[in-house]
Amino acid sequence: MATVFLSIIYITFISLGLPDSLLGVGWPEMYRDLAVPQSYAGLVSMTISFGTITSSFFSGKLIRKFGTGKLTAVSVLGTATALLGFYLAPAFGWVLVAAVPLGLGAGAVDAALNEYVAENYQAHHMNWLHSFWGIGALTSPLIMSQVLSQDRSWRVGYLVVAVIQFILAIVLLMTLPMWRGKEQKKTAEQQERALTLSFLIKMKKVRLALYAFFLYIGVEATMGLWSSSYLINVKGIDSSKAAIAVSGFFGFIMFGRLISGFVSMLLTNRQLIRIGQILIVSGALLLILAKSYPLLLLGICLIGFGCAPIYPAMLHETPERFGQAIAQQIMGIQMAIAYTGSVVLPPLFGFLAPKLGMEVLPIFLIGYGSVMYVASELLNKKLDAEGQLNER
Incomplete structure (x- = not known):
């Protein structure tokens, strides 16, 4: 069970890397389809980044309130929904709306899993964890390029990655008891100590x-x-x-x-x-x-x-x-x-x-x-x- 649990953490980090490269590969088709200037990619990227920064700042409070497992599962569900939003977006404004939960979810997952592994596993697992993020970041361009090479819409690329994220969210929700059993028991002082x-x-x-x-x-x-x-x-x-x-x-x-x-x-x-x-x-x-x-x-x-x-x-x-x-x-x-x-x-x-x-x-x-x-x-x-x- 310990191996299964650690595998779930690694797979979650692959999924964290998946959305990060989609925009860059898909944008040459996206901006034409959405009828916006090419430079608008910066607006999407900045929106995602600000969402990530915001959720990272508040991740400590969220982890204390909900626990790492629940926060991770809900955040992955949020990123899956955001990617589905990219697929369904009828106009550029809706892409920006979908970019908000994508950034918020990514930042929360990143901070929660890094903190959990830092406290519960040895250094080699942290290095391998971030190597697995690279697998996700390298895989998503391959997914998008394969979709585009078949003359299909960039939206299909986002849909494929969204489906992967939804499947992972379901797995995480089903394995919440494993997280509760594994998470460290904090003392009252550790639970309450939140410094400004x-x-x-x-x-x-x-x-x-x-x-x-x-x-x-x-x-x-x-x-x-x-x-x-x-x-x-x-x-x-x-x-x-x-x-x-x-x-x-x-x-x-x-x-x-x-x-x-x-x-x-x-x-x-x-x-x-x-x-x-x-x-x-x-x-x-x-x-x-x-x-x-x-x-x-x-x-x-x-x-x-x-x-x-x-x-x-x-x-x-x-x-x-x-x-x-x-x-x-x-x-x-x-x-x-x-x-x-x-x-x-x-x-x-x-x-x-x-x-x-x-x-x-x-x-x-x-x-x-x-x-x-x-x-x-x-x-x-x-x-x-x-x-x-x-x-x-």
Whole structure:
């Protein structure tokens, strides 16, 4: 039963990744069908992101009230309904309406499952969990492209993924007794202790952790959005090879998390985070120096491989860093800040690139990676000092 239960968690994370890539693949057909400008994809993406940020912020309170299992099941049901809304949407306005529950559900599932695995499972499961998200993110474009290749509407792609989500929601609802049996019994103090955001932000170690989350997602999202433009416009690589390189970046994140799951049995989360940050900076330096496509590809894959362990390891460290009493609350805030980084930092680079030149992309990545490294090391130092005081 323990294996079945863990399998359900992994499958849920695959389903979390499924909707994330649908919009990008389907939009070239969607905007024509909906008779809106191509740029309106940004409105849909922003609506989903703001919903995700909102539910992440409040996930701690929701978990305490409803429990992880019930919140996950209802949220997956919400995302399934939202995807069905995309399928049925008669006009663009209804797509925006459907985007709201899609974002809210995704944020709640993400925060709830990450907090649950961080408290109840070892580090390798956290790495593998995020690797399974990559499977979902890579599968949905294949579903949509298969639908479109058969000259069928983009709506069918959304319907297929919606059906998958509905099936998973039913499975989760049927297995709620397993969740109730597995969820940790919180003490009265842990159940009642809910600190205000302003109080938490005043804690230096919380701020340092949030800096690291914000900048990590900044690296991943900025690379995903702008690395192809960098290769084409700065290094003179043709678009097909640039696309392969970007796929390599995301592929190495997924592959790296699979490998990190095994490596985490030998190394600590701190060591994995440190190695990942060093690889990001090294890969960015290689992008500056490289003259050939193979070296550029190596640099991009190094950045992806460096990204792989950082996010899962930082999430898994949350109960250790802040204590289980407020781990749920901190987890949601960390993830909300991470999503904020994905919304803010890529457009920021896009705004500055015309003024500074696209060639500054690796310099931004080095800056993000270096500040992230400093924030992480300062956090480790503070935690060690607190540990020494507690021992006395």
